[in-house]
Amino acid sequence: MSTVPAPGAGYLQIRDVVKDFGGFKAVNNVSLEIAKGEIFALLGSSGCGKSTLLRMLAGFETPTSGQIILDGRNLADLPPYERPMNMMFQSYALFPHLTVWDNIAFGLRREGLPKDVVASRVEAMLKLVQLGKFAQRKPHQLSGGQQQRVALARSLAKQPLLLLLDEPLGALDKKLREQTQIELVNIIEQVGVTCVMVTHDQEEAMTMASRIAVMSEGRFLQVGAPGDIYETPATRFVADFIGNVNLMEGVLAVDEPGHVIIDCADCRHYVGHGITGTEGMSVTVALRPEKIHLTRQKPADEFNSAAGTIKEMSYFGSFTVYHVQLRSGAMLKISQANVQRHREDELTWGDEVWAHWSRSAHIVLTS
Ligand SMILES: Nc1ncnc2c1ncn2[C@@H]1O[C@H](COP(=O)(O)OP(=O)(O)O)[C@@H](O)[C@H]1O
Numbered sequence: 599m600s601t602v603p604a605p606g607a608g609y610l611q612i613r614d615v616v617k618d619f620g621g622f623k624a625v626n627n628v629s630l631e632i633a634k635g636e637i638f639a640l641l642g643s644s645g646c647g648k649s650t651l652l653r654m655l656a657g658f659e660t661p662t663s664g665q666i667i668l669d670g671r672n673l674a675d676l677p678p679y680e681r682p683m684n685m686m687f688q689s690y691a692l693f694p695h696l697t698v699w700d701n702i703a704f705g706l707r708r709e710g711l712p713k714d715v716v717a718s719r720v721e722a723m724l725k726l727v728q729l730g731k732f733a734q735r736k737p738h739q740l741s742g743g744q745q746q747r748v749a750l751a752r753s754l755a756k757q758p759l760l761l762l763l764d765e766p767l768g769a770l771d772k773k774l775r776e777q778t779q780i781e782l783v784n785i786i787e788q789v790g791v792t793c794v795m796v797t798h799d800q801e802e803a804m805t806m807a808s809r810i811a812v813m814s815e816g817r818f819l820q821v822g823a824p825g826d827i828y829e830t831p832a833t834r835f836v837a838d839f840i841g842n843v844n845l846m847e848g849v850l851a852v853d854e855p856g857h858v859i860i861d862c863a864d865c866r867h868y869v870g871h872g873i874t875g876t877e878g879m880s881v882t883v884a885l886r887p888e889k890i891h892l893t894r895q896k897p898a899d900e901f902n903s904a905a906g907t908i909k910e911m912s913y914f915g916s917f918t919v920y921h922v923q924l925r926s927g928a929m930l931k932i933s934q935a936n937v938q939r940h941r942e943d944e945l946t947w948g949d950e951v952w953a954h955w956s957r958s959a960h961i962v963l964t965s
């Protein structure tokens with residue numbers, strides 16, 4: 599029997615879903631609600647269970663336990679040909695001998711739709727992905743990014759309720775991937791289709807998704823908007839996995855209303871917000887490299903600064919990453935925007951410097 603969701607519940611509901619492969623839980627009891635029109639990313643390193651979960655959403659795998667409900671209908675009750683979703687893979691699997699037009703029309707013809715319906719849908723899709731001029735080309739006469747758009751057009755032509763993308767841009771090189779990410783989002787948003795994508799690339803997830811689930815060993819570690827996950831990671835693992843971070847071990851020395859003081863080997867942190875904890879407990883302070891400033895002068899504030907020596911520098915054009923060795927021997931990564939072409943008193947290898955950061959720069963982690 600289909601389960602009717604409670605009013606206001608998610609368009610796609612994943613409830614306590616487990617996938618067990620002979621005693622190994624590739625997906626280990628995950629629950630999630632996704633709103634209509636959302637672009638949602640499952641993010642995690644290889645083998646964490648992303649594709650297995652996506653394949654269950656597509657109906658290619660059956661959950662060992664739990665339920666998947668789309669638009670009020672339990673997927674388990676639907677035969678595969680009635681499932682209102684479409685999956686696009688990394689290898690876009692376009693038919694090489696068919697034109698772009700026929701590739702997009704393929705699924706519609708197979709559904710037995712009338713000729714004029716097929717034609718108008720294909721034309722609409724070609725317009726959507728801006729490939730009208732290329733309708734009569736074969737896939738090998740297109741760039742990788744264009745092929746990707748044909749594959750998307752083919753997936754969307756069937757007007758699925760749910761679009762599933764498994765590492766959709768994995769085959770493209772970096773520059774093309776960044777450009778295609780934005781194009782895909784624009785197209786998906788124009789159509790308004792709800793989309794779940796899988797990626798191991800955090801920048802891709804951040805750029806494309808409205809929300810992200812960070813996965814590890816078959817579980818969700820954190821679900822949230824890209825900015826929330828980056829700025830307020832819930833655990834050390836997530837802080838470390840998403841972006842670059844400096845982790846410093848410390849002890850909660852003072853716990854006052856509205857702020858805490860944390861003592862580390864190289865500095866005292868004045869954290870301008872409370873944390874749940876008790877004085878004397880061990881905590882980890884996480885600082886993003888771009889939230890630390892480098893100066894030659896000792897900062898006035900006795901808190902939130904540490905002295906060190908520049909050991910390494912990596913120039914990235916728009917910014918430079920400095921590796922500063924603190925007195926304890928710990929290394930701090932600091933990224934500074936290169937806002938000027940030439941700087942008097944340029945910092946360089948071997949310089950004695952001060953790293954400092956604001957009272958709101960810290961992420962304090964207790965797990
Ligand atoms: N059909 C299967 N039978 C047995 N184990 C599988 C099967 N499919 C996936 N797995 C295992 O489940 C884990 C998760 O795989 P997968 O979902 O493909 O990970 P990801 O997409 O995150 O890289 C891996 O350890 C993989 O070996």
Ligand SMILES: [Mg+2]
Binds near residue numbers: 648649650796
């Ligand atoms: Mg995978």
